[in-house]
Amino acid sequence: xxxxxxxxxxxxxxxxxxxxxxxxxxxxxxxxxxxxxxxxxxxxxxxxxxxxxxxxxxxxxxxxxxxxxxxxxxxxxxxxxxxxxxxxxxxxxxxxxxxxxxxxxxxxxxxxxxxxxxxxxxxxxxxxxxxxxxxxxxxxxxxxxxxxxxxxxxxxxxxxxxxxxxxxxxxxxxxxxxxxxxxxxxxxxxxxxxxxxxxxxxxxxxxxxxxxxxxxxxxxxxxxxxxxxxxxxxxxxxxxxxxxxxxxxxxxxxxxxxxxxxxxxxxxxxxxxxxxxxxxxxxxxxxxxxxxxxxxxxxxxxxxxxxxxxxxxxxxxxxxxxxxxxxxxxxxxxxxxxxxxxxxxxxxxxxxxxxxxxxxxxxxxxxxxxxxxxxxxxxxxxxxxxxxxxxxxxxxxxxxxxxxxxxxxxxxxxxxxxxxxxxxxxxxxxxxxxxxxxxxxxxxxxxxxxxxxxxxxx
Numbered sequence: 001x002x003x004x005x006x007x008x009x010x011x012x013x014x015x016x017x018x019x020x021x022x023x024x025x026x027x028x029x030x031x032x033x034x035x036x037x038x039x040x041x042x043x044x045x046x047x048x049x050x051x052x053x054x055x056x057x058x059x060x061x062x063x064x065x066x067x068x069x070x071x072x073x074x075x076x077x078x079x080x081x082x083x084x085x086x087x088x089x090x091x092x093x094x095x096x097x098x099x100x101x102x103x104x105x106x107x108x109x110x111x112x113x114x115x116x117x118x119x120x121x122x123x124x125x126x127x128x129x130x131x132x133x134x135x136x137x138x139x140x141x142x143x144x145x146x147x148x149x150x151x152x153x154x155x156x157x158x159x160x161x162x163x164x165x166x167x168x169x170x171x172x173x174x175x176x177x178x179x180x181x182x183x184x185x186x187x188x189x190x191x192x193x194x195x196x197x198x199x200x201x202x203x204x205x206x207x208x209x210x211x212x213x214x215x216x217x218x219x220x221x222x223x224x225x226x227x228x229x230x231x232x233x234x235x236x237x238x239x240x241x242x243x244x245x246x247x248x249x250x251x252x253x254x255x256x257x258x259x260x261x262x263x264x265x266x267x268x269x270x271x272x273x274x275x276x277x278x279x280x281x282x283x284x285x286x287x288x289x290x291x292x293x294x295x296x297x298x299x300x301x302x303x304x305x306x307x308x309x310x311x312x313x314x315x316x317x318x319x320x321x322x323x324x325x326x327x328x329x330x331x332x333x334x335x336x337x338x339x340x341x342x343x344x345x346x347x348x349x350x351x352x353x354x355x356x357x358x359x360x361x362x363x364x365x366x367x368x369x370x371x372x373x374x375x376x377x378x379x380x381x382x383x384x385x386x387x388x389x390x391x392x393x394x395x396x397x398x399x400x401x402x403x404x405x406x407x408x409x410x411x412x413x414x415x416x417x418x419x420x421x422x423x424x425x426x427x428x429x430x431x432x433x434x435x436x437x438x439x440x441x442x443x444x445x446x447x448x449x450x451x452x453x454x455x456x457x458x
Contacts, residue, residue: 007047011040019066026341030333033066038335038377041326045373046365052373053315056322059329068329077328078321081282082190085202086320088285089180090312093135095292095304096257099250102131102143117159118225124148124163125170125224129217132174133181134257136313141171141416149423160425162224165434169220169408171416176405177213179205179281183320184375188401190324191379195331196393198458202264202281207457212402212449219441220408223434248298256295256303260288316372323376330380339384351391355447358382358396359403363439366404367413375404394458399450406442408435 018036023029037058044055060078063069096102105127112123124144131140144167152160175181179189179202189200263284270279292304330336358378366374378400386396407413409432411421417435420426 004047004049007043008049011043011049014039014043015062027338028334030068031335031338034068034329034333034335037062037066037068038326038330041322042373042377045377051315053318053322056319056325059322059325063325063329068333074325074329077325078318080190080194080321080324081280082186082193083317083320083324084282085285086180086183086186086317087312088282088289089134090136090316091289091292091304091309092257092260092285093139094309094312095253096135097139098304098308099247099253099297101250101253101257102135102140104246104250105131118221120151121162121166121225122221124151125166125217125221128167128170129174129177129213132171133178134261137171137175137182138415138419140174141167141419144171145420145423149425152425157425160423161427161430162434164420164423164426165431166221166224168414168416168420168431169224169435169438170217172405172407172414173213173216173220176216176402177206177210178202179209180285181209182405183316183323183372184401184404185209186320187323187327187372187375188379188397190320191327191383192394192397194324194328195380195383198394200458201267203266203268204457206265208398208450208453209402211453212445215449216442216445219445220438223438223441249301249303252295252297253292253303256288256291260284319372319376323372326376327380336380336384337387339381341388349389351389351395352447352451354385354389355396355399355451356443358385358400359406359443359447362400362403363406363443366407367410367439371404371407371414375401378404392455394454395451398454398458399447402446402450403443406439406446408438408442410435 015036018033018039023032027035041055041058044050044058045052049055059074060071063074064071124147128140128144131143145164148163148167149160152163172182176185179185179200185205189205192198192200264281267279267281267284270277289304293302293306293309295303297303362374362378379397382396382400383393386393407417411417411428411431413435417431421428421431
């Protein structure tokens with residue numbers, strides 16, 4: 001029996017035990033059944049016994065049959081406004097990619113670096129991180145990896161490894177700076193809204209996420225630059241594109257993307273001036289998405305076609321929805337409260353210590369499993385522990401959400417790691433050597449800045 005098959009059977013067995021055996025002392029039957037469902041989903045997510053998105057559909061399939069909640073109630077989590085924000089962000093990314101705007105941005109940022117190897121490394125990482133704010137970390141890594149490989153061609157192999165690892169690491173880091181950058185950010189925001197009544201918008205997240213991303217990016221650059229040999233005459237192999245090369249569609253896409261980003265950032269200020277306007281980040285994203293299908297490109301079509309849009313990451317949207325549904329079931333059935341009561345013994349521990357322990361656990365498991373799944377599993381638990389300790393839940397939840405995106409050590413940890421691992425210059429030893437200290441740095445930065453900036457913003 002393979003490991004995945006064993007995990008599949010074990011998960012079903014844990015669910016079966018929750019239906020057959022009586023609950024532990026002090027736990028309600030509904031909470032016990034939700035615990036079985038959570039154990040099943042966690043085990044399948046960790047092992048990828050079935051596709052991650054398929055596991056995320058289990059609340060829809062099983063919660064009504066187990067008498068936990070009605071189908072409509074569970075389904076509402078799969079259409080949460082944050083998921084619609086992600087959908088709009090994904091569609092915007094498809095438009096940006098379709099007109100090659102991301103390549104122009106990357107080329108411009110890398111082209112100004114000159115010939116100093118450490119400066120070139122910094123430019124490559126900065127360009128990748130910037131792209132990752134707006135498009136998926138997978139897409140940004142796929143765009144920048146060939147550019148980095150071209151720059152490294154003919155140079156010392158260690159320099160090539162540093163460049164490609166820089167692409168992978170900065171693609172992950174960049175996503176931490178934007179609410180639409182990576183799924184754990186959206187899971188945190190939706191959980192905070194539904195469970196705590198605290199709205200986390202694009203600007204609010206950026207006030208915390210951007211500083212974390214910038215600090216971590218600089219530290220990642222320093223770690224990789226320390227291993228970069230002093231190569232002379234690094235040739236930046238990026239084709240120049242003059243302003244005259246801009247197509248009409250590319251210009252219009254750039255204007256629409258810029259206005260969308262500006263609207264997300266300005267929304268809190270606009271709401272103060274016109275509180276009844278009904279403006280939301282998800283609404284802005286949907287407006288931008290619709291406009292791409294409506295506005296002509298100036299070249300015989302629209303800015304975005306459905307054929308291109310249909311290829312976006314629908315699985316991520318389902319995965320986020322499944323995580324939110326599981327968290328909602330845990331809260332509704334009383335499992336979160338039960339976990340919180342068990343965590344009362346931690347009340348005397350310093351909050352930073354608890355946050356560091358949870359963050360380290362998430363990062364360690366996240367090296368082998370989906371960071372989205374880690375966020376979905378641990379955020380409700382962290383929230384329950386915070387409530388039991390009598391501290392502000394955001395103090396714990398925000399650092400945990402940030403830590404869920406950290407993963408630099410293994411090829412399977414993130415899609416960007418897997419993308420660059422396919423290059424001959426990147427060995428497992430090179431990734432482990434650079435990624436292990438960065439995992440530790442990421443834990444400290446996520447916990448430290450999350451604890452420091454969170455109370456100031458929220």
